[in-house]
Amino acid sequence: MSQTTEKVRKTLARRYRAEKRFKAFGVGAIGIGLMALVLLFTDIIGKGHSAFVEYEIQLPVTFDAEVMDVSDPRDEEQLNYGNYQGVIRDALADRFPGVESRLDTRALNQLVSTGAGYALRDMLREDPSLLGETRTLWLLADDDVDLFLKANEKQREDSRLNEKQQAWVAELEASGETRMVFNQSLFSYGDSREPEQAGILGAILGSLFTMIVTLVLSFPIGVAAAVYLEEFAPKNRFTDFIEVNINNLAAVPSIIFGLLGLAVIIGLFGLPRSVPLVGGIVLTLMTLPTIIISSRAAIKAVPPSIRQAAMGLGASKMQVVLHHVLPLALPGMLTGAIIGMAQALGETAPLLMIGMVAFIVDLPAGPLDAATVLPVQIYLWADSPEQSFESLASAAIMVLLAFLITMNTLAVILRKRLERRW
Amino acid sequence: METAQQLDKPALGTNDAARDKAINEQAAMTQDTPYPDQTVGTPFVDDPKMRLRDVEVFYDDNQAIHGVSLDIGKNEVVSLIGPSGCGKSTFLRCLNRMNDTIDICKVKGSLHLESQDLYDPKLDVVELRARVGMVFQKPNPFPKSIYDNVAYGPRIHGLANKKYDLDEIVETSLRKAGLWEEVKDRLHAPGTGLSGGQQQRLCIARTIAVSPEVVLMDEPCSALDPIATAKIEELISELSESYTIAIVTHSMQQAARVSHRTAYFHLGRLVEMNDTETVFTKPEHDLTEAYITGRFG
Numbered sequence: 001m002s003q004t005t006e007k008v009r010k011t012l013a014r015r016y017r018a019e020k021r022f023k024a025f026g027v028g029a030i031g032i033g034l035m036a037l038v039l040l041f042t043d044i045i046g047k048g049h050s051a052f053v054e055y056e057i058q059l060p061v062t063f064d065a066e067v068m069d070v071s072d073p074r075d076e077e078q079l080n081y082g083n084y085q086g087v088i089r090d091a092l093a094d095r096f097p098g099v100e101s102r103l104d105t106r107a108l109n110q111l112v113s114t115g116a117g118y119a120l121r122d123m124l125r126e127d128p129s130l131l132g133e134t135r136t137l138w139l140l141a142d143d144d145v146d147l148f149l150k151a152n153e154k155q156r157e158d159s160r161l162n163e164k165q166q167a168w169v170a171e172l173e174a175s176g177e178t179r180m181v182f183n184q185s186l187f188s189y190g191d192s193r194e195p196e197q198a199g200i201l202g203a204i205l206g207s208l209f210t211m212i213v214t215l216v217l218s219f220p221i222g223v224a225a226a227v228y229l230e231e232f233a234p235k236n237r238f239t240d241f242i243e244v245n246i247n248n249l250a251a252v253p254s255i256i257f258g259l260l261g262l263a264v265i266i267g268l269f270g271l272p273r274s275v276p277l278v279g280g281i282v283l284t285l286m287t288l289p290t291i292i293i294s295s296r297a298a299i300k301a302v303p304p305s306i307r308q309a310a311m312g313l314g315a316s317k318m319q320v321v322l323h324h325v326l327p328l329a330l331p332g333m334l335t336g337a338i339i340g341m342a343q344a345l346g347e348t349a350p351l352l353m354i355g356m357v358a359f360i361v362d363l364p365a366g367p368l369d370a371a372t373v374l375p376v377q378i379y380l381w382a383d384s385p386e387q388s389f390e391s392l393a394s395a396a397i398m399v400l401l402a403f404l405i406t407m408n409t410l411a412v413i414l415r416k417r418l419e420r421r422w
Numbered sequence: 423m424e425t426a427q428q429l430d431k432p433a434l435g436t437n438d439a440a441r442d443k444a445i446n447e448q449a450a451m452t453q454d455t456p457y458p459d460q461t462v463g464t465p466f467v468d469d470p471k472m473r474l475r476d477v478e479v480f481y482d483d484n485q486a487i488h489g490v491s492l493d494i495g496k497n498e499v500v501s502l503i504g505p506s507g508c509g510k511s512t513f514l515r516c517l518n519r520m521n522d523t524i525d526i527c528k529v530k531g532s533l534h535l536e537s538q539d540l541y542d543p544k545l546d547v548v549e550l551r552a553r554v555g556m557v558f559q560k561p562n563p564f565p566k567s568i569y570d571n572v573a574y575g576p577r578i579h580g581l582a583n584k585k586y587d588l589d590e591i592v593e594t595s596l597r598k599a600g601l602w603e604e605v606k607d608r609l610h611a612p613g614t615g616l617s618g619g620q621q622q623r624l625c626i627a628r629t630i631a632v633s634p635e636v637v638l639m640d641e642p643c644s645a646l647d648p649i650a651t652a653k654i655e656e657l658i659s660e661l662s663e664s665y666t667i668a669i670v671t672h673s674m675q676q677a678a679r680v681s682h683r684t685a686y687f688h689l690g691r692l693v694e695m696n697d698t699e700t701v702f703t704k705p706e707h708d709l710t711e712a713y714i715t716g717r718f719g
Binding site for chain 1: 518520523525548549550551552555556557558560562563564565574575578579625628629632
């Protein structure tokens with residue numbers, strides 16, 4: 001007895017040490033993961049937060065009919081061809097009277113975004129009585145001015161503005177003629193060559209249409225396939241073959257699906273390029289294995305006693321599946337679907353192949369309009385030379401992450417509610 | 423402690439010997455006794471509800487039931503007893519074709535519910551299961567409300583067109599199952615929230631809500647405590663007034679308490695079937711006697 005105890009005691013210390021080491025490894029692994037996450041978030045938020053605001057410059061603008069070449073603001077054609085840049089140029093010249101040389105004038109005109117002209121046009125369309133009047137307006141600053149105003153002392157030395165421009169902006173800033181506002185264009189426009197006018201609404205809509213197509217196609221197809229394989233399919237070699245292939249499909253690199261989409265859906269069936277419909281179909285192919293596998297697991301998890309009970313009462317196979325198996329498996333199926341959709345939402349490679357990487361300014365109105373999606377937009381912006389696009393890309397990543405988190409939260413809430421009901 | 427062990431050993435030995443002897447006897451008997459006369463007692467009755475002849479069940483090449491023939495009379499409670507693996511549950515599951523769900527299972531013989539051939543290829547199994555209901559070993563209420571559990575059968579078979587009719591069926595079924603007083607105030611609470619015994623009575627209510635002619639029960643009390651078991655047994659006696667009941671049980675006391683006739687199964691064969699009293703007091707067959715006196719099983 002005592003000998004055994006002694007032996008046990010000896011090994012006990014070693015066992016506890018091993019346990020502690022094991023625990024330490026686990027804590028370390030989680031620590032590394034958390035650190036990576038924190039780093040990622042600080043980097044993205046640090047870079048991206050400035051993109052959510054933008055600077056405006058205050059200028060007294062005269063809606064001069066002659067300069068604008070607009071005699072009747074109710075005439076849409078005249079409105080569209082109006083020379084609003086001229087009015088802004090005049091306003092800037094009035095504000096900084098000393099500027100004479102062509103070079104300096106051009107530098108001065110670069111302070112205001114080219115998008116400001118459209119804002120003037122829209123104001124004139126709203127209120128035609130503005131013609132000939134002078135108003136003090138806040139106009140969108142150019143992206144380099146924006147960057148300069150957002151930068152600290154040290155960063156300002158690297159500004160792309162020349163010395164004179166820097167002096168003008170500093171003067172405006174000192175006299176309170178600049179202000180920081182929420183970047184509305186980020187959420188109300190599509191892509192643009194000018195960072196201050198570029199928005200992610202086009203990409204969000206593109207993603208939305210693509211996701212709708214993916215969900216509408218992949219969920220019913222995936223669930224139907226899973227139900228058939230689990231409940232109705234005869235157990236033979238052919239069924240085994242299909243099962244193996246579904247599992248293999250889950251491991252196919254996503255770009256292959258893009259090539260397939262390009263060759264078959266666009267090439268063979270002649271659907272247009274760059275549209276969310278094709279993107280959705282391609283992502284459906286990619287998502288299907290995930291949904292089928294998780295749906296089958298969910299169906300398998302339904303206790304056989306429930307099936308027996310229903311069958312014992314005289315429910316047909318179909319009724320057993322519809323009344324009992326599907327409702328009980330639904331939470332698991334939904335989880336699978338949402339995980340699949342989250343994968344699809346973040347997918348870039350297959351969409352590059354089918355042309356959703358094009359530069360598209362117009363907002364898509366439906367799944368048949370050319371569009372891009374959020375991850376591709378991030379890829380495009382991260383690849384752009386202008387410095388401002390860097391923070392825009394980070395802002396877009398934040399929006400994408402927000403969508404993903406919302407989707408996952410929704411999945412969890414949905415699952416909880418459905419589970420409670422049953 | 424050591425002395426106790428030593429005392430135990432020979433006792434165990436004799437038990438084993440008795441068991442071996444019984445099994446050898448049984449093997450010898452099945453070899454000697456020609457089929458189908460092996461069944462002793464009175465397996466047949468006049469004007470039966472279910473008439474089962476030469477029933478054989480195969481799992482692939484494995485024969486689980488060897489030529490069982492018996493009758494189940496009208497409003498009779500028949501209990502099927504026997505050691506584990508003797509095929510009594512398999513036999514029971516033939517009676518409403520629950521074995522259909524097992525691909526490798528093949529059933530031969532002539533099985534009739536009154537004049538209806540159970541294995542007639544033209545017979546719709548859905549219709550059959552509406553006439554022959556089943557209660558399972560483990561209480562398996564649907565994860566729905568108590569009301570919906572009972573109303574499920576009538577709903578899928580279209581037995582009630584109006585809400586009023588359905589309410590009535592639910593109430594009557596719950597009353598028959600002796601559950602009404604306990605649940606009438608919470609009909610819309612989930613059925614899975616009831617206690618084990620209540621759940622099993624809910625399952626019985628669910629089964630009789632379809633007004634079946636025969637109710638099959640596969641060890642309905644094996645997952646319940648003695649008090650719940652007593653309630654179910656009482657219920658079975660009451661139900662026999664309106665239904666024909668076949669019950670598989672591991673408890674010989676239960677068979678003795680609830681059934682009119684008892685069938686003893688051994689290794690896939692029906693050894694003896696007699697009035698319950700006869701089986702438990704004057705068993706005709708040695709194997710039956712060996713089983714009910716606890717020499718094996």
